[in-house]
Amino acid sequence: xxxxxxxxxxxxxxxxxxxxxxxxxxxxxxxxxxxxxxxxxxxxxxxxxxxxxxxxxxxxxxxxxxxxxxxxxxxxxxxxxxxxxxxxxxxxxxxxxxxxxxxxxxxxxxxxxxxxxxxxxxxxxxxxxxxxxxxxxxxxxxxxxxxxxxxxxxxxxxxxxxxxxxxxxxxxxxxxxxxxxxxxxxxxxxxxxxxxxxxxxxxxx
Numbered sequence: 001x002x003x004x005x006x007x008x009x010x011x012x013x014x015x016x017x018x019x020x021x022x023x024x025x026x027x028x029x030x031x032x033x034x035x036x037x038x039x040x041x042x043x044x045x046x047x048x049x050x051x052x053x054x055x056x057x058x059x060x061x062x063x064x065x066x067x068x069x070x071x072x073x074x075x076x077x078x079x080x081x082x083x084x085x086x087x088x089x090x091x092x093x094x095x096x097x098x099x100x101x102x103x104x105x106x107x108x109x110x111x112x113x114x115x116x117x118x119x120x121x122x123x124x125x126x127x128x129x130x131x132x133x134x135x136x137x138x139x140x141x142x143x144x145x146x147x148x149x150x151x152x153x154x155x156x157x158x159x160x161x162x163x164x165x166x167x168x169x170x171x172x173x174x175x176x177x178x179x180x181x182x183x184x185x186x187x188x189x190x191x192x193x194x195x196x197x198x199x200x201x202x203x204x205x
Contacts, residue, residue, distance in 0.1 A: 015184050020148060023140045026177040027066040038175055039069035041198035043076045049201060055132035059085040059099045064115050065150075067137050068173050068198070078103070085126050087154075088117045097158040099131060100124045128161055131168050136192070138172045145191040145204035146183035147172055156190050171196055 030038070046052055058077055063069045077084050083101060089111050090096040100106075100118040107119040118124065128134075136155050140148040149155060162168055172195040179197070195202040 016148060016186075017151070019180065019184065020139050020151065023148075023178050023180065024065065027175050030066060030175065030177075035066070035069055038198040039072045042068060042070075042173065042196065043072050045196050045198065045201055046073055047076060047080075049196075052133065053080065055082070057083045057085065057126065057130065057132045059087070059126075059131050059134040060102075061087055061135070061137050062116050063137075064113070068175050070135070070173065073135075074102075085131065086118055087158075088120060089113075089154075091120060095153060095157050097154050099126045099128065099134075101126060128158060129163060129166050129168060134159070134168060134170045135173050135196075136170060138174050138178065138192075138195075140178050140180045140183055141172055141174060141192065141195050141202075142180055142183045143202075143204075145193060145195070145202075146185045146189065147192050148183045153188070156188055159190050169194065173197075176200075 060070050060074055060077075061067075062071070074084055084103070085099040086102040086106075087097040088100050090098050098120075100121065101124040102118055108116045109119050111117050136147070136149075136159075138147045138149055159170055162170075170190075170192060172192045174195060174197050176197045176199045185191070191204070193203070193205045195204075
């Protein structure tokens with residue numbers, strides 16, 4: 001799958017939406033075999049990054065809209081004795097996320113975006129700043145760490161709560177074809193310091 005390396009239009013809601021649609025089409029065109037291979041290679045990338053395995057609390061997400069499948073990675077983290085958390089739409093603060101502990105016994109429900117999430121249980125909520133790693137979905141990223149999401153701003157708002165000195169690290173996960181020449185950035189966007197694809201670990205720090 002070729003990367004979208006052509007010139008990107010000037011930053012505007014229209015250009016961001018056009019780029020979003022293009023890259024979503026790229027990943028939707030991946031075959032089931034390519035998706036399976038990508039998920040396996042993602043596990044290899046994460047588990048071969050030794051410093052990651054020293055961490056204990058990992059926030060992930062369940063794939064939607066042909067996103068990189070995280071289920072094999074979740075299984076690998078469970079097998080390594082790590083704690084896994086999934087995002088839940090905040091019931092009282094629209095536009096924000098909560099992260100709930102997720103294991104094989106978690107009761108799941110479908111949210112308004114038709115994405116499975118753990119049923120709300122305040123006893124299983126993990127404060128954002130207490131997480132070691134937050135793996136975020138994305139639509140596109142570039143070589144400076146700019147991230148283009150689905151447009152809802154849920155991760156941007158939620159991650160903005162992290163203290164400046166927080167040890168929590170935010171890492172984007174993406175298919176190889178989601179790297180683009182440039183993401184039209186807005187003032188409220190929070191660039192990523194790290195991205196992992198099936199082929200490469202990017203460190204923009």
